[in-house]
Amino acid sequence: MLAISRRTFGAMVMVGSLGFMACEAGAADAINVGIIPSLTSHSPSIIAEAQGYFEDEGLDVEFVSFQAAQPMAVAIASGDVDFGLTAISGGLISLADKGAVKVIGGALMEDPEVEGQKILVSKAAYDEGVTTPADLAGRTFGITTAGSSFHYMAHKIADKEGFERSEISLKPLQKVPAIIASLKSGQIDAWAIVPNLANSLSAGEEVVEIGEVSDYIDSYQVTTVFTSTENAENNPDLVERFLAGLSKGIDDYNAALVDKTMSEEETAGIVEMIHQYIYADQPLDKADPRIRAGAMRISPNAALSLASVEDQLGWFKSEGLVPEGVTMDVLVNTDYVETH
Amino acid sequence: MSHDTQVLGSTAGKHKEERAVRQVPFRGGGFVHRPMGPIGAVVFLAIIALWEAGSRTGVISPIALPAPSEALGALWDLVVTGMLWKHVGASLYRLVIGWTLGSLLGIAVGLMIGLFSLARAGLLPLVSALFPIPKIALLPLFIIWFGIGEGSKVATILFGTFFPTVIATYGGVDNVDRNLIRMGQSFGLSWLSIVRKIIVPGAMPAILSGFRISASIAIVLLVAAEMIGAEFGIGAYILMAGALFATDQLIAGVALLSVLGLSISWLIGRAERALLSWRA
């Protein structure tokens, strides 16, 4: 009755696990996992599915594609999607505050030994003397939306370099392609992005790399694993099985593309699996180098850096982007993975 | 005369005695709108009250919809921080410049299409081809053409308002009474006088109804226009609220847009009364 009235309002409803309970007796639990087909950081779930790790856990995984992290978070809150990997955004915290979603593990992370996110400037800005991140004061910086990871990184650079956050002029451009177009045409001065995109950009004439994000943010937990509060609290078995499958996928990803301890043959197999969803619009020989380039480490066993999450939450509050009252308990459920 | 009525009256009386007399049943009425006073406001307030009650009792989940009081709170926050004027000011600036330029260009091109066969043959297919293109789809190109500053925002609104104005204007010109134009010619009025004194005023009702449509389109496009590099503006505020999933701010922003729409519609109503007072 309650659910129907909410549906009538055209909004999202948490029917979540009701479906699973009904068919628990069946062979495998069907779950939906959200991915963004332009980001290689979503590879571990894809590998886990292709390698049969989810199947081993009795999970029947269906991938749902999103253009951005925000609608994925909303879909998880509504119960249409069960698990997702995305950066901690204002929207995610806000949904957690409303009791809809929980962070349950870590994913993409900055590792000092592995190539990480890069700070980029346009050629025009570089020629005008913006050659180090310290020169970003008074410059424009591209972000997708307020409260995105780009917004956070820009402010962390300002904090560490010792100038006012407001001295960086932020330009919300909604989508990554729009930021790339603006940076290339010199309409914004700077941006920070994961290495595979950063490298392909700085390989061209229009963009120059001037620094690394890891110099400004300690043990940055770039993306996290999250699920609905309903799953996290009432369906621990399902969450554990998902994380177990995912962890094996993470291990394969790190071994193949980050530590490069796999044989070339096996690596090629992994790349081919990833290519089923990531850069699937390009032929394999073109997508292959883009998938391999600048792979960042994914937290083994989906371990979560609480310190980094806390720092990010603190920043959101200091900017007034999320309500003051949100605590770590509201945002994170630490029952499932190792934290540090 | 009085004698006649008397006779009629007496025959009617006689008939009454002879057989049953019925009144002719009334079959008119209906299909006419009566002014109903403040019903609109009552319906509006009732929906708000119902919504508030639903939110308070938990029937409406806070994820589905924020309570109206929360949205009002977000609006109040905007007022006390002074951000309201910054957002509204930035949006109004874009709306006014974009809409004014789009309308002026639209009227000019519409008049050309209405007056010159060459322009009609050359431009009308172009207008018909470009009108249905969603301007949002062109946004990435607008960034390259007009930059991420005010240019691309004004351009988005300009393009959105240009086409409906063109169509309204040439439609209005086509509908000007040909007899009036012939009258102008028969009195030896110059071409320019006929355009200025007969065609433009004659097309004015159509142009003004075009304004109603183009102003609504401008408001719809405001959110799209402010997707790109806007720090302030009602659209930017709504987008930020969406990104932060701050639904109270989202509703507050949408309410602002709707107030803006009402105000513009009221202004156009005033303009119509002033310019078209000659209509009954």
Next chain:
Amino acid sequence: MQLILDRISHRYGGTNVLEDIGFTIGDGEIVCIVGPSGCGKSTLLRIAGGLEKPDAGEVLLSGEPARDSLNPLTYIFQDFALLPWRSVEGNVSLVLEDHGVSAQERRETIADVLARTNLSGFLGALPRQLSGGMKQRVAIARALAVKPAIMLMDEPLSALDSQTRELLMDDLIGLWQRERFSALYVTHNLAEAVRLGRRVIILSRRPGRIREVVEIDMPLEERPDRVTELDRLQRHVWDIMREEAREADREIADVA
């Protein structure tokens, strides 16, 4: 000034509308044209005033109009053709504005023509506030303002009810007696034609040709008192027209 129509022929699409029409309107003469509907009366009037080009034949003017005439050939339309967004004053002013008349002169002219058409109190009224008869008076005032040499009148009374028509007819006769304007007066109303016309030209059904010209050599001011003679004339005209009208009525209209 004289208006000469010389062997006018005209076709719309493949249909002949007018064939070999020729006559002259002399100074101070009212020539009425009657004919069954669709015989091309209105087309002929448009051709006479230069609003339409005939396929064959010419429209000629002989003699100079009075020096102060701003628009020698001036129309009066059936539907009045007043600008609904201009007041009575504005509608008259419209036709003076393009002729380099000073504002002062314009005001005087407007006051003068409105006085002559008994409209003095209606300077600021909008067309929608006026009755049909008043509207046509405004149109007549507008025509007088440009001091025409020849008036081209296209069924000027047809859109009015019969009482108003009588009143306006009297006005027109009064006006003619004072001004002695020439006019080409198109109508389908035979009573009007015999009341006003110095000559009545009867057109045949399509293609319009001159069937007959009836001369009425009776001063306008005497006509109201010689009703029986007029009646006979009217019947005579009708006898000529009857067969044409009957045939025309059975035709399928395929021209505008």
